[in-house]
Amino acid sequence: xxxxxxxxxxxxxxxxxxxxxxxxxxxxxxxxxxxxxxxxxxxxxxxxxxxxxxxxxxxxxxxxxxxxxxxxxxxxxxxxxxxxxxxxxxxxxxxxxxxxxxxxxxxxxxxxxxxxxxxxxxxxxxxxxxxxxxxxxxxxxxxxxxxxxxxxxxxxxxxxxxxxxxxxxxxxxxxxxxxxxxxxxxxxxxxxxxxxxxxxxxxxxxxxxxxxxxxxxxxxxxxxxxxxxxxxxxxxxxxxxxxxxxxxxxxxxxxxxxxxxxxxxxxxxxxx
Amino acid sequence: xxxxxxxxxxxxxxxxxxxxxxxxxxxxxxxxxxxxxxxxxxxxxxxxxxxxxxxxxxxxxxxxxxxxxxxxxxxxxxxxxxxxxxxxxxxxxxxxxxxxxxxxxxxxxxxxxxxxxxxxxxxxxxxxxxxxxxxxxxxxxxxxxxxxxxxxxxxxxxxxxxxxxxxxxxxxxxxxxxxxxxxxxxxxxxxxxxxxxxxxxxxxxxxxxxxxxxxxxxxxxxxxxxxxxxxxxxxxxxxxxxxxxxxxxxxxxxxxxxxxxxxxxxxxxxxxxxxxxxxxxxxxxxxxxxxxxxxxxxxxxxxxxxxxxxxxxxxxxxxxxxxxxxxxxxxxxxxxxxxxxxxxxxxxxxxxxxxxxx
Numbered sequence: 001x002x003x004x005x006x007x008x009x010x011x012x013x014x015x016x017x018x019x020x021x022x023x024x025x026x027x028x029x030x031x032x033x034x035x036x037x038x039x040x041x042x043x044x045x046x047x048x049x050x051x052x053x054x055x056x057x058x059x060x061x062x063x064x065x066x067x068x069x070x071x072x073x074x075x076x077x078x079x080x081x082x083x084x085x086x087x088x089x090x091x092x093x094x095x096x097x098x099x100x101x102x103x104x105x106x107x108x109x110x111x112x113x114x115x116x117x118x119x120x121x122x123x124x125x126x127x128x129x130x131x132x133x134x135x136x137x138x139x140x141x142x143x144x145x146x147x148x149x150x151x152x153x154x155x156x157x158x159x160x161x162x163x164x165x166x167x168x169x170x171x172x173x174x175x176x177x178x179x180x181x182x183x184x185x186x187x188x189x190x191x192x193x194x195x196x197x198x199x200x201x202x203x204x205x206x207x208x209x210x211x212x213x214x215x216x217x218x219x220x221x222x223x224x225x226x227x228x229x230x231x232x233x234x235x236x237x238x239x240x241x242x243x244x245x246x247x248x249x250x251x252x253x254x255x256x257x258x259x260x261x262x263x264x265x266x267x268x269x270x271x272x
Numbered sequence: 273x274x275x276x277x278x279x280x281x282x283x284x285x286x287x288x289x290x291x292x293x294x295x296x297x298x299x300x301x302x303x304x305x306x307x308x309x310x311x312x313x314x315x316x317x318x319x320x321x322x323x324x325x326x327x328x329x330x331x332x333x334x335x336x337x338x339x340x341x342x343x344x345x346x347x348x349x350x351x352x353x354x355x356x357x358x359x360x361x362x363x364x365x366x367x368x369x370x371x372x373x374x375x376x377x378x379x380x381x382x383x384x385x386x387x388x389x390x391x392x393x394x395x396x397x398x399x400x401x402x403x404x405x406x407x408x409x410x411x412x413x414x415x416x417x418x419x420x421x422x423x424x425x426x427x428x429x430x431x432x433x434x435x436x437x438x439x440x441x442x443x444x445x446x447x448x449x450x451x452x453x454x455x456x457x458x459x460x461x462x463x464x465x466x467x468x469x470x471x472x473x474x475x476x477x478x479x480x481x482x483x484x485x486x487x488x489x490x491x492x493x494x495x496x497x498x499x500x501x502x503x504x505x506x507x508x509x510x511x512x513x514x515x516x517x518x519x520x521x522x523x524x525x526x527x528x529x530x531x532x533x534x535x536x537x538x539x540x541x542x543x544x545x546x547x548x549x550x551x552x553x554x555x556x557x558x559x560x561x562x563x564x565x566x567x568x569x570x571x572x573x574x575x576x577x578x579x580x581x582x583x584x585x586x587x588x589x590x591x592x593x594x595x596x597x598x599x600x601x602x603x604x605x606x607x608x609x610x611x612x613x614x615x616x617x618x619x620x621x622x623x624x625x626x627x628x629x630x
Contacts, residue, residue: 065496091498105489107554108482116482120498124479126507132474137286140478144285183497 014235015043018219019187022081024063024073033059034243036073041187046213047221048234048251052263055240057223058100061189064221065097066090078186091120096185098176100192100223106165110156110175113164114147117182147182153215154178154208170201174208181212188212190222194229202226206233231255239263291473308462313455321454322527328567329461330522335547335559336472337515342545343553344476345508346488347397351390351409353540354416355513356520357533358386361426363521364435368428375440375447376460379521386517387510389416394509398502413541417533436530448525457526464522465560468515473556475511484508485554516544546597550604552613561612569597 019041026034034056041047049057062068064075069084076082077093085093096117105113121143128136151157154174159167164175173193180188193209194202210233212218224230230237230251237254239247241263247254254260282288292298316325334352341349362382367375393412397405420426427435439449446452447460475481483504486494495501524531543566551562573593577584584592608614 067492067496087495088498088500091496097496099493103490103493105486105493107489108485112482112485115479116486116494116499117497119479119483119486122479126475126480126511129478129480130471130475132478136474136478137289140289141285144289148285179497 014045017041017076018043018045018078019064019221020076021060021064022074022076024060024070024075026059026063026068026070032243034063034070037240037243037245038073039238039245039248041219041221042236043219044213044217045219045235046209046233047219048230048237049221049223049240050225050227050230050237051240054242056243057240058191059243060240061097061191061221061223064090064187064189065095091183094184094186095189096180096183096187097189098173098180098191098193100195102169102172102176104164104172104176104179107163109161109163110167110178111147111151111160113175114150114178114182115143117179118143118147120183150178150181153211154181170197170204173197173201173205177205177208177212181216181218184216185218188218188220190220192223192225194224194226202229209233227255289477291477305466309459309466313458316458318454321458324567324571326454326458326461326527328564329458329465330519330527331544331547331567332560332563333461333465333468333522334516334519334544335551335563336469336556337512337519338544339548339551339553339556339559340472340476340484340515341508341512343548343555343558344481344488345484345505345512347394347505347508348402348406349409349512350406350538350541350545351393351412351416352516352544353536353538354413355386355390355516356523356540357416357420357536358389358513359383359517359520360524360531360536361420361435362386362517363525364428364437365426367438367440371438371440374442375525376442379464379518379525382521383514383517386520387514390509390513390516391506394506394513397505397509410538410541413538417536420536421533432532434530434532435524437525448529450529452526461522461526464518468518469556469560472515476556480507546601548611549601549609550611552611553609555611555613558611558613565612569593569600 017040021038021040023036023038024034025032025036037056037060039047049060051057059068063070064085066085066087066089074081074083075085077085077095082089085095105116108116122139124136124139128134128139151160154177156171156174156178159171159175164172167175177190177193180190190209194205197205206229209220209222213220222234234251236249237247237251238245239254239257239260246259246263247257249257282293287293290298292301312325313321334356337355338349338352341347359379359382362385363375363378366378366382367373370378389412393409396408400408421433424433427433430436437448439451440447445456447456476484483494483499486497486499487501487504491501494504520536524535528535547562547566548559549562550565551560552558570593573596574589577589604611
């Protein structure tokens, strides 16, 4: 098993730079979704990316997970600079993500969804699978053990065999987190993990995010609109507005930043 | 004991991942298999074997093939008849070219030709989906049948353009040709079905099957996880066409014995598609049930009035059969797109709570 042992101390140590985004620009026609955005994500850190609607947050995540190639700039992950990532490459490098509007495999069970998350860890080919006995079965059972640990961790034992399409929204979000965790990612991208949840579900989700970060040492970049949540759980906050980075720093400092306040609340004009 | 889903406690993942985790399921499937292999050839007469059982078994194999592609990988295909024709003609060419190699080996090899053709026609699936892909596979259907008709080399320049199964034996027992008994042909087809159904079930319950279903349900998320869409889809096309090719070879050598391309026209493609719709998309057992249902239904519809001693004109019976058939397809598409297997699942879920639904 490659699970990381629980962190020895509760005070976590934020490490080296894991991911560096170098002046990434991306336009769709005349729309500049991202213009020269650059920031860093450090090892074991929880980074929140915030900003008003249409600021380019999800676009940024799509660049990181290899969905879009930037027009300019590059991505340095674990010290290697790349012009762009392909989705498959990103997955191989250990970048996993969840989606804003849940993107689960609706007709598959919770268990199968999470097992699919371990796709890249599997070494057997389709001929092994067809015969099943031997290699394929051993591998299946070994991965099942890891998956069960994640199921345990996120407390979704009871819905193991339920097709996810039939689950309530909050649970679907949790299954999606489980599926992303199954890949044992170094960097986990969460696109609005708490959107559309009530405060109780949000609290649960916050706890899971903190626990994952604490126990597996997973680095996270998350997009979130609930400022209370952002200020509580993130180590650092990056603020985007109209595709530009307008602030970057610890939650408290960002909250007080005049540019951020202006972006969210509008600027008070002198003559008003 | 009662047939129930609850109350079965499994203590190992191995037991939990079994094909039939419920004891009663396991025993009843084993019993059906034993009956099919041992008792049926004894009891059934020539008519039953030739008219009902052999086509059911062969179509079940083709339906499993199509279900892998359409039910599991989500790629709609109307090329089944064409891929079956590739298997039939490949076996015919191979066995007339190398008569000393056993026909069963040739049937298995012919599947690879069908798989190669399937991969070729599966390439557009990376770009096009749903109905448009169905049209592309329909092109495969028409093109393949056309070319087998057009190029005399495929039917060894026979004057009537038909291909006829030459006599072939295994350990002195006639497998094909005029002397092959219906029992033997039935058992050969059944052996193919049992082995291939088992392999298909293994595929769909492991990582290969999960990657197909992932592509079917949400291709974007699948790609982010690291599943490669083209490779996964082409594998589905290859394996599906392999199954269809083998089924086509059996269809020609074990059932019709003498065919022209008409036997593999687009109606066959639709028939197999109906089988998986009625049986259940994304279910191996459903493919078999669907095939049995569709082969049996016309026979049932012609025989029921006779049993009730009601006189129905032949034309009316024939038309009525088609109308009921069409009606059933529409019924399943609207009410239960996941077919008979889904109805069975719902029944089981209801039973789990019965008699206390709340």
